[in-house]
Amino acid sequence: MLYIGVDLGGTKMAAGLVTRDGVILGKASAPTQVGLPHEQILKNMASLIGDVLSETGRTADDIGAIGIGSPGSVDDSRGTVVFANNLYWRHVPVRGELQKYYDKPVFVDNDANVAALAEMVAGAARxxxxxxxxxxxxxxxxxxxxxxxxxxxxxxxxxxxxxxxxxxxxxxxxxxxxxxxxxxxxxxxxxxxxxxxxxxxxxxxxxxxxxxxxxxxxxxxxxxxxxxxxxxxxxxxxxxxxxxxxxxxxxxxxxxxxxxxxxxxxxxxxxxxxxxxxxxxxxxxxxxxxxxxxxxxxPLGNDAGIIGAAMLGAIESGGL
Ligand SMILES: [Zn+2]
The missing domain is CATH 3.30.420.40 (ATPase, nucleotide binding domain)
Incomplete structure (x- = not known):
């Protein structure tokens, strides 16, 4: 099974298609465009995920889950960003918005937390x-x-x-x-x-x-x-x-x-x-x-965010 990981930042968002072992098969990025309504930003995120799938010759049927690493405070049980200063977000239902476009489990956590997860799967703490x-x-x-x-x-x-x-x-x-x-x-x-x-x-x-x-x-x-x-x-x-x-x-x-x-x-x-x-x-x-x-x-550099976010889905489906 493959997983989508999205590294959401204040300037850009990067999405990648990742194997259970933390290998990125393809990735793409786009400006976050902070200031747009969150519904639009998350719609753009959904189309970025679509780009990654089509560029790697895959469809949504090939993925087990979507994981997102966001700045700020994240309620992982609800899949909401509670507060993210540099996105100007408060109580944004990331899971709910993305599931308008993908009928898949969506997991959200703080960006540094998911980067730590990436180290466990594919980095210095393998x-x-x-x-x-x-x-x-x-x-x-x-x-x-x-x-x-x-x-x-x-x-x-x-x-x-x-x-x-x-x-x-x-x-x-x-x-x-x-x-x-x-x-x-x-x-x-x-x-x-x-x-x-x-x-x-x-x-x-x-x-x-x-x-x-x-x-x-x-x-x-x-x-x-x-x-x-x-x-x-x-x-x-x-x-x-x-x-x-x-x-x-x-x-x-x-x-x-x-x-x-x-x-x-x-x-x-x-x-x-x-x-x-x-x-x-x-x-x-x-x-x-x-x-x-x-x-x-x-050893992961900027890829840690994508890999770790994808691993949120792999963990929840019992893959890790
Ligand atoms: Zn301080």
Whole structure:
């Protein structure tokens, strides 16, 4: 049986036809066109799914279910998006709308949650049943899989590990609190610290790479400058590792997963990120003499959203 997975984002939506093993047979994307009535956006989603089916020479009869990963808070039992800030959606009946076009089971869950599921099926946590995914991007997203199932909490708002407090009275967060993990471990955090360094140390490699312009500072520039042994960039990156390790250790202490998977833009730093991080975690973990979660990088990239959404359907039909 095959499954459709849709990764719904604020800018674009991507749909794919996926096997039970998480292999994408074909995919297509279209602009989300935020601002249109949700009925129209979901109609467009239905026709995008139609495109994927026809391009792969399949019909709706070939699919077992449709899964959708959406930003925001999702009520998976009702198949509704309860609240999604960047779509301007409140209580949108995604399942009900899509079933106007496809007489198939439709499953909806949070995008980071389904990305965690994708890691279990086809990514860094293949064949494991307990994992936590952290995506290190503009913010820090997270998904928890316990015993092979997404854990979304009791009120459809889990898991927001990016808002674990790691610094009392620390940096102001967009959530209204201070000192959240994502203020220190997102790409945005590296940019913020890089800009501060550029102002204070105009001779640093960060400043040179950014042409002395604050607007040009990126997370990649800061990381590349650290690779080139710029003292300011090394300082920023060591603090980044420190906070990320602190968050990971807290997560391991809470859940004792088999794997912590890191995705998102910053994970492109590869071993430069992974090696010091693993060292820190090993050094500060609670049960030092017992096995603990390994820290791995996601190999899936942007496909995680499509694969994970499709796996919602595979799970419900007993396929996983
Ligand atoms: Zn926060």
């Amino acid at each position: 064949d494991r049943r307990n994992l936590v995914l952290l995506t290190l991007g503009t913010g820090v997203g997270s998904g928890i899989v316990i015993d092979g199932r997404v854990f979304g909490g009791s009120h459809h708002v889990g898991a927001e590990l990016g808002h674990l407090c790691v610094q009392m009275d620390g940096e102001q967060c967009t959530c209204g609190n201070k000192g959240c993990l994502e203020r220190y471990t997102s790409a945005t955090a590296l940019v913020r610290e890089g800009r501060r360094a550029l102002i204070d140390y105009p001779d640093s490699i960060i400043a040179t790479k950014a042409g002395g312009n604050l607007d040009n500072v990126t997370a990649k520039i800061v990381i590349d400058a650290a690779r080139e042994r710029d003292p300011m960039a090394i300082d920023i990156f060591e603090r980044y590792i420190h906070y990320l390790a602190l968050g990971i250790i807290t997560i391991i202490n809470a859940f004792d997963p088999e794997v912590i998977v890191l995705g998102g833009g910053v994970s492109a730093a590869g071993d430069f990120l992974l090696e010091p991080l693993r060292r820190h975690v090993k050094e500060h973990i609670f049960y030092k003499d017992l096995p603990h979660a390994t820290v791995e990088l996601s």
